[in-house]
Each structure stands twice: as structure tokens, then as C-alpha cells.
Amino acid sequence: MLAQAEWAAKAQIASVGNRAEYRASRIARELVIRDAISQSCMEWIDTGSLPLMDRETALFVYERFSYGHLLGEMMLNTGIESTSNERYTLAWLLLDSWLFVSFALWQYDLS
Numbered sequence: 001m002l003a004q005a006e007w008a009a010k011a012q013i014a015s016v017g018n019r020a021e022y023r024a025s026r027i028a029r030e031l032v033i034r035d036a037i038s039q040s041c042m043e044w045i046d047t048g049s050l051p052l053m054d055r056e057t058a059l060f061v062y063e064r065f066s067y068g069h070l071l072g073e074m075m076l077n078t079g080i081e082s083t084s085n086e087r088y089t090l091a092w093l094l095l096d097s098w099l100f101v102s103f104a105l106w107q108y109d110l111s
Helices: 002-015 019-047 055-077 086-108
Strands: none
Touching: 019 055, 019 086, 055 086
């Protein structure tokens, strides 16, 4: 499913002529459905399965996973390791770090 979401995200970006305009609209929409995105991430953390969701939400969940993966990989490569349990670490990467790190990078991408 994630490979399909990645393909759909790339296709959607390519279909929009102005990348900054596309990002700005995605940021505005993310703020509106943020709770649903976070709930989907928590369901995956708790059950190992993603809930059924519409295409738009799936794209946002994919971006959360992508940014969480990149941040986690960067931390591991610099010697930072979590001493917390898996559930807490995943929640931090997909929820907390989204608010304080990844979303800020997303906004920075507009400038």
C-alpha cells in the first residue's frame, strides 16, 4: 500500500504546475485533517494495520511515514538511539516529531 501511495503522491505533485502552490494547499489541508491522520498512525502503531481511509488521507499518512523514517534514520546514523519502547518511539516519530520537526520542514520548503 505504501508503494501505491508513494506513486500517487508523486503523480499528484507532477500534475500540479507550481510546487509552492501545491505545498501551500497541502499544508492548509493537513491542518484540517491532522487528527484523522494522527489517528490512522496510532491505529497502525497499536495494531500493525492501517485503517481504511480515503486517498487524500492515505497520501498524508504516507508523508508522515516518509518523514518519520527519514528522521529516524538520520538519528540512528548520528548515533542517537531511543531507549523507549517501540510504541513510544513510533508515536514520537509519527506524531510528536511531525509537529515540531517535519511539519516545520514542510513549511520551510515553501520559501
